[in-house]
Amino acid sequence: MNSEKKETCGNIKNEEKDSLPSCEDFEKIAEVLKQLSDPVRMKLFYILCHREECVLDISTLMGMSSPAVSHHLRQLRLSGLITSRREKKEVYYKASESRETSFLHHMIEDLLDIKCPAKN
Numbered sequence: 001m002n003s004e005k006k007e008t009c010g011n012i013k014n015e016e017k018d019s020l021p022s023c024e025d026f027e028k029i030a031e032v033l034k035q036l037s038d039p040v041r042m043k044l045f046y047i048l049c050h051r052e053e054c055v056l057d058i059s060t061l062m063g064m065s066s067p068a069v070s071h072h073l074r075q076l077r078l079s080g081l082i083t084s085r086r087e088k089k090e091v092y093y094k095a096s097e098s099r100e101t102s103f104l105h106h107m108i109e110d111l112l113d114i115k116c117p118a119k120n
């Protein structure tokens, strides 16, 4: 008797195992969710889903110092959730346009049970 077989219920077929997405496939989603696991970054992302803003205006909206906001913006930008654009001396941030960000934007509104201000 194979002791390994004894530990399972015996319902798993190899084809099923092979048809599952790989852990690498899930890693991209895990990285995005890791970014949004911080409520401050989630709020920043949510704000930037509706408007393009500079660090100082975002700091005012968030009631936080601009260095603290910059730190979170950098992480969000590295994960691809937001993009930045420089205009003269100012840098503006907004949510990236992708299926992923659109889904997360609407997921936040769904879970918070709020209407998208862009649709009012």
Ligand SMILES: [Zn+2]
Residues within 6 Å of the ligand: 049, 050, 105, 109, 115, 116, 117, 118
């Ligand atoms: Zn919205």
